[in-house]
Amino acid sequence: MADTMGNENSSVTENDANDDLPVDPSAVTEEDKKKAEELKEEANAFFKNEDYTRAIEKYSAAIKLNPFVSPYYGNRSFAYLRTECFGYALSDASKALSLDKNYLKAYYRRASANMALGKFKLALRDFEAVTKVKPNDKDARVKYNECNKICKRIAFEKAIASDENFAKSVADSIDIESLVIEPSYDGPHLEDGKVTVDFVNALTEAYKEQKKLPKKYVCQILIQAKNIFCEQESLVYIDVPEKSKFTICGDIHGQYYDLLNVFKMNGKPSEENPYLFNGDFVDRGSFSVECIMTLLSYKLLYPKHFFMARGNHESLTMNQMYGFEGEVKSKYSAQLCELFTEVFNWLPLSHCINKKILIMHGGLFASDEVTLDDIAATQRNRQPPESGIMCELLWSDPQPQKGRAPSKRGVGVQFGPDVTKTFLERNNLEYVVRSHEVKNEGYEVMHDGKCITVFSAPNYCDTMGNKGAYITVTGDNLTPNFTSYEAVPHPNVKPMAYANPFFGLF
Structure with a gap:
């Protein structure tokens, strides 16, 4: 998944951003909290303008100042999704949830990354978690239902693929002579x-x-x-x-x-x-x-x-x-x-x-x-x-x-x-x-x-x-x-x- 917008030379990687982070929330000063919020707002502006590399840099800088705010990781996870860095997106979403298990956007981010990697069952698990927390949320239910459809379709395709009647390749089964070129074709x-x-x-x-x-x-x-x-x-x-x-x-x-x-x-x-x-x-x-x-x-x-x-x-x-x-x-x-x-x-x-x-x-x-x-x-x-x-x-x-x-x-x-x-x-x-x-x-x-x-x-x-x-x-x-x-x-x-x-x- 040319997969392929990422540029490791211009973005701060997740590992870089986690160097020398404060380990105790009380160690984060009010000044650092304020500056981190400003950086988050700058990152959001870059994200809105589809400059995801700069957005990642700003979210990472905010995390460095205050690594205890789940939306910073959730937002960076979304930017990583847009740059096809699905591994980083997964990690950030999980970190966001470790800070706040009720931060529903992080479930969506992690599910999206798993969807992009073809791990539909894992994605379904996160969507299911959201529907349990918000059973009346139509948006959450739609996402769960769509992912569930994909899981069921894959299971069906695997089932018929194991049937010997379906073992024959498509190339061998197509009757070329039966395909007609329309007279109007020019x-x-x-x-x-x-x-x-x-x-x-x-x-x-x-x-x-x-x-x-x-x-x-x-x-x-x-x-x-x-x-x-x-x-x-x-x-x-x-x-x-x-x-x-x-x-x-x-x-x-x-x-x-x-x-x-x-x-x-x-x-x-x-x-x-x-x-x-x-x-x-x-x-x-x-x-x-x-x-x-x-x-x-x-x-x-x-x-x-x-x-x-x-x-x-x-x-x-x-x-x-x-x-x-x-x-x-x-x-x-x-x-x-x-x-x-x-x-x-x-x-x-x-x-x-x-x-x-x-x-x-x-x-x-x-x-x-x-x-x-x-x-x-x-x-x-x-x-x-x-x-x-x-x-x-x-x-x-x-x-x-x-x-x-x-x-x-x-x-x-x-x-x-x-x-x-x-x-x-x-x-x-x-x-x-x-x-x-x-x-x-x-x-x-x-x-x-x-x-x-x-x-x-x-x-x-x-x-x-x-x-x-x-x-x-x-x-x-x-x-x-x-x-x-x-x-x-x-x-x-x-x-x-x-x-x-x-x-x-x-």
Whole structure:
């Protein structure tokens, strides 16, 4: 959960904020209490203006002066939710409740964080606690009922998934020939069921005009793409010849018009202009179908020169919460949601360029013992687990300080420059490239130049004001070159337009 607004360099982390706190309420002076309230009001103003990083800084400063006020933690928890730091949000909400078990907003915050992490039963427990305290509160009852519906649906889906009658994959069960192209359709056509250059060029133009590709063609492209991904290992090795350029892009998150702008600036993908897109193609932005279908079409057109890695948002829980499932259902059907999930399950987890640059969506590992062979052998045809190599490849983040720390997201780990150095030396690599986090310039270089973040969705969610970026290298010079760019206009469809209605309850 490109997952991905957090910026550990500019915000005060929870651990920082808890250094040297007063341990006795009587030790807090009236002056400190007054100053803490002023800081809280400043934080609230930043939050209202969607400057969540500055809001977190101010809430943290207030906590440092007076750590015994539950709303400070509750408000900071809300800001962490907005920056996808779900681990910190959980911790702050729990701290708020330890100070005041009747502070109902903290139950909501903790439930929201658990919902975002797919821990619906834990979320339901908090909503239930609120309804017991306030049985006549309609708002609390609505939230409880909505979460309960999700829990029941998941239980039902698990039950039918265990039935052998449902074991057959969606890709195998679809009868392509029975799908009909309407006579009125005037968009691009596959040629003998295959993607061509003319098809992709026409498709990008049709999508630009908000036209829709017929379900038959979508199914054909998805099934063919799945077959290609199934043949690859979890770690794909890429050879870039001398003097040849190679482009690495980060999160796209359904921002189709910004994706087209990358191709306008850097050239369309081709055998002479290869690309790697490093996960989080979908969710949040409301043109996710257009993004993923364009990228998969290029994958079919140039299977050895166009690469796609799985991100944390290429997963069922994220798609259910952050918009992709809703968008696919709106534009097509629930069956296609299942087919997309099957394709996402087979996306490679990482890529290695010239055996020197390792690229993954999230980051490095809880153990120093992980090797490239371990990554290649990782079984990936599943939903991401909550720990282990696959989880960490999709969810981890770098931190400036040495060592490791619990993830601010609640999943994966945070790793320092020493962890990066050890991993690179063990595997004879020069540096790692990852995505997963918004950066003001679209990229950031950390860990003595050995850990690079690239994020390609400018003005993320139409609110963050960040630039997007992509990286280019050549086969004989693996030094990264960065290109930053601003967002371009898009049709008047807001981000998260198809997100789970649950988000509207907070």
